[in-house]
Amino acid sequence: MKPTIVLVGRPNVGKSTLFNRLTKTRAALVHDQPGLTRDRHYGHGRVGGKPYLVVDTGGFEPVVDGGILAEMARQTLQAVDEGDAIVFLVDGRAGATPQDKIIADRLRRTGRPVFVAVNKTEGMRSDVAVSEFHELGLGAPYAVSGAHGEGVRELMELVLEAFEAAEDESVEDHPRIAIVGRPNVGKSTLVNTLVGEERVIAFDQPGTTRDSIYVEFERAGRKYTLIDTAGVRRKGKVTETVEKFSVIKTLQAIEDANVAVLVLDAKQDIAEQDAHLAGFILEAGRALVVAINKWDDTDDYRRNQIKQELARKLDFLSFAKFHYISALKNTGVPSLLKSIDEAYRAAMIKLPTPRLTAVLQEAVARHNPARAGQFRPKPKYAHQGGMNPPVIVVHGNHMESLEGGYQRYLENCFREAFEIQGTPLRVEFRTGHNPFENRKPKAPPSKDEVHKALRLRRQRTKKFG
Structure with a gap:
């Protein structure tokens, strides 16, 4: 050891x-x-x-x-x-x-x-x-x-x-979970609750956490790595050099993670900064679970109000699960961890090519792509192009003419067929290469070449009779 x-x-x-x-x-x-x-x-x-x-x-x-x-x-x-x-x-x-x-x-x-x-x-x-x-x-x-x-x-x-020389412990592939959000929403408290000890400082003061802290723990025989991050404020309010570095560390932690948990404060309004942070997670392609913290300190009117704000301002996160929790009292945290496991499995899913192609062909049979000019795009087969996030590559003819609406249609078909929830899913298109495209036609032989060929032919005929 x-x-x-x-x-x-x-x-x-x-x-x-x-x-x-x-x-x-x-x-x-x-x-x-x-x-x-x-x-x-x-x-x-x-x-x-x-x-x-x-x-x-x-x-x-x-x-x-x-x-x-x-x-x-x-x-x-x-x-x-x-x-x-x-x-x-x-x-x-x-x-x-x-x-x-x-x-x-x-x-x-x-x-x-x-x-x-x-x-x-x-x-x-x-x-x-x-x-x-x-x-x-x-x-x-x-x-x-x-x-x-x-x-x-x-x-x-x-x-x-x-100390005696120790062997390097084998590095197991396990979920890395970034806990992100605005300052003072309860990120460090959630980390301590998941770990079961006061592993990081949870203090009633915005900006307590300044660095990204990696915490390893084990639950039900499974290993996890939690990343407690600094709170991210609106760009105009970030003035100190240290805070600017902290924000960079937080964004790096998101890219280093497999799953991001976006922590919101139920006692505060959903701000533009929350939507921007969710957008960065989406662009990074990371699986996502949303945790609305301090739910126990709100009344029914506030709860209905916050749900309406979530539906209006974070409607682009329809693939993610939302949990209403109290990190301090450990309410709703076990189900949050279950959703994290599901999001991780979805992000790392392996999709067999035959079944992907079958789902693609069924989707095309139900709804053909719209004609673009004199040609109609023809999706033919699909295969997986990556994980975390899952990438599905669709090959066919004239795929560059497919509209964004059809891309979303195919994404929903793949999600439903493979029960992918909790992670972004990317569908990319590739147009098959035509070997005869842009091929120059062969020029006709010149008069000299014709006369030369005829002369050689007469010589062979005379020689061999």
């Missing part, structure tokens, strides 16, 4: 930068602003033949007792409890601070092996950069640079020295 290495330190010492270096990704959001990382962020790394799991944590404020900083500290302590070893990151340019000493004392009491990494030491003499950190009493400090990679491999070889 892979050892778990936890990165701990006060805010803005470079934990996320080191995390990206160790995982060889850009998964963690990095910006020159303290307190950017708030939730636990997991990733995979490897040194030589030793794979490991690395955990990025938020800035550790061990003395606070309330607010978002206290929630971040609690998340960090949970990560420490899960870890096999701790890398305590400090700032080599700022020197040892009183807060570093408090954190060192707290880590010493955990009983886990702790390694002090003095970060941001590029361009400095190593012995000078680490000298004052000996007073933390956690053994010899090591000079590293997360941004430039200096000393990082040597540090991780030392951290992993006590």
